[in-house]
Amino acid sequence: MSALKWGLIGASDIAATRVIDAIRSSGGTVTGVFSGSSARAADFAATHGLGRATSNLEELLAWDVDAVYISSTNDKHFDQATRALRAGKHVLCEKPLALDAGEAEAMVQLAEDTGLVLAANHHLPGSPLHAKVRELVNDGVIGTVLSAKIAHAVLLPERLRGWRLGQGTPGSGVILDITCHDASVLNPLLGTPVAVSAVAVQQAAWNTGGQEDAAMTVIRYENNGQSPVLAQTHDSFTVGFAMTSLEVHGTKGTVQVFDAMTQDTQGEIVLTTESGARTIDVDCSEDLYLIGLRAFTAAVHGTGVPTATGRDGLMALKVALAAQESATSGRTVHIN
Missing domain, CATH: 3.40.50.720 (NAD(P)-binding Rossmann-like Domain)
Structure with a gap:
């Protein structure tokens, strides 16, 4: 090649x-x-x-x-x-x-x-951690999926606090920067996103740009006539002392990924079923x-195929844009 x-x-x-x-x-x-x-x-x-x-x-x-x-x-x-x-x-x-x-x-x-x-x-969909979670879900290990939750609250490095937080800068703010990444993980895992509700605020004293630096969303997913799935995300530029994570809950178990959403994650997957909790070994040594x-x-x-195709990127964008519109309007936004 x-x-x-x-x-x-x-x-x-x-x-x-x-x-x-x-x-x-x-x-x-x-x-x-x-x-x-x-x-x-x-x-x-x-x-x-x-x-x-x-x-x-x-x-x-x-x-x-x-x-x-x-x-x-x-x-x-x-x-x-x-x-x-x-x-x-x-x-x-x-x-x-x-x-x-x-x-x-x-x-x-x-x-x-x-x-x-x-x-x-x-970069996240190609992570061995997220590939393993998709495998567990697709194999029915946790049964029918009911809900998911992402904690993606981090502290934005000072060198990156420029255009990302400028209120008049097109494409700035935490939603298009981080919620977009969450959607790239949730979409291939849960199905088709159909509706988004979001709230966004400005928290950091150092954020003088006026753009929102923290947001929470709830996303409704549908998948081939199965029961709807709800996903929750917490995205932030303001949290300096927390570990990112992903949880997926099903009728037969829960899979949790600790240290799941950052660029240099080493990660840990814990699968909990009626048999108890066990760690799933995953090699995370390769750069994402x-x-x-x-x-x-x-x-x-x-x-x-790419880890995130153009169409994958399009669907992640649709979720982020819906979250942005919802945070501004105060209404649930449906994705066409």
Whole structure:
């Protein structure tokens, strides 16, 4: 399987700290980087040993690259991904795919029409922890699923407290940043999300941007005529002393995942049934972004599928947008 040649759209923290290493570890090479700032692009390229830097997106798309990784601010994803697909490049795009479900749908359709791979860089669905939970649920180990709960309350690092919390910044706030990730885990586990109720607030004294930094949601799922399933999420940028977790409750048991939702999780799965509680061994030693890059590469070569396809990213976005609308309107929002 030949290595992929990549171009980076966005001189971002996530590219610098996670994705460049994952691309290289997966056997790929990074040709260069685009940023709206030529100085930032040049500095980023020098820091990370990249041969090219540009502030002209069309220049990057003319390079000899197979794929692009998009990690610009959320409001730019749709335009940049669309241009990349039209230039014949496979696209790995940071979540959310877009800020509008119709635009995300158009991206997915364009990729399908052109035979190119579009994937959302949701790192959690590829985690061995979440893969094992899906296996346990699909095998009926906990019976009929009744409900699920995610605790994804963390403390946002100071270096990331910029555009994510700007009230006037498109795509900012905790819901599009974290609730979107929760949905990427819950959707393949529970079925089709059909309704969302949410409340969001601003809590942190250091949050001067005015955007909500904590939210709780309840999501209703339906799955092939079975009883509806309720999922609850707590997402926050303000909690510094808690472990993330996932719980799935069924008629015959409960599966709990401790340290479940972060990028460097080592995790622990505990299965409780009428026989008692036992730990399920899972190897969590491999980097989640490397898992995602390997899956993306396999998809490009026709031998696999991304850990989160474009359509997976679209459905996660729909949940997050519904939560955002619900938090603003005070009403339950139904997902079409």
